Amino acid sequence: xxxxxxxxxxxxxxxxxxxxxxxxxxxxxxxxxxxxxxxxxxxxxxxxxxxxxxxxxxxxxxxxxxxxxxxxxxxxxxxxxxxxxxxxxxxxxxxxxxxxxxxxxxxxxxxxxxxxxxxxxxxxxxxxxxxxxxxxxxxxxxx
Numbered sequence: 001x002x003x004x005x006x007x008x009x010x011x012x013x014x015x016x017x018x019x020x021x022x023x024x025x026x027x028x029x030x031x032x033x034x035x036x037x038x039x040x041x042x043x044x045x046x047x048x049x050x051x052x053x054x055x056x057x058x059x060x061x062x063x064x065x066x067x068x069x070x071x072x073x074x075x076x077x078x079x080x081x082x083x084x085x086x087x088x089x090x091x092x093x094x095x096x097x098x099x100x101x102x103x104x105x106x107x108x109x110x111x112x113x114x115x116x117x118x119x120x121x122x123x124x125x126x127x128x129x130x131x132x133x134x135x136x137x138x139x140x141x142x143x
Contacts, residue, residue: 005054021064
């Protein structure tokens with residue numbers, strides 16, 4: 001029982017997945033359509049912490065196949081590719097009305113919200129406020 005990381009999972013007692021990322025034979029175990037659970041419900045950080053306690057046992061280090069492939073893809077990117085992705089994201093945000101205020105901290109703010117109290121809010125909150133303000137303006141203008 002010593003080299004069975006899945007036993008350390010907090011969901012182990014209630015889990016019914018056959019193809020567990022914390023099993024040393026993952027992903028070669030079978031999953032049936034009649035199984036109550038098809039995918040692991042354990043959180044990624046939990047699986048990673050468990051895998052760290054069992055070095056060399058798990059082929060994907062507690063990650064599922066999709067997460068592991070994404071990790072390999074991220075790790076293989078060159079600094080030039082990262083810069084290209086960063087610039088693409090910046091361009092996309094600017095096209096939607098956002099502006100990068102501080103390159104070092106990557107703080108976002110919307111051109112319509114220059115109030116320092118609002119700068120630290122998350123994007124969803126800012127967008128919600130923007131729609132509320134536009135609705136008020138529409139009511140005032142009668143449109």
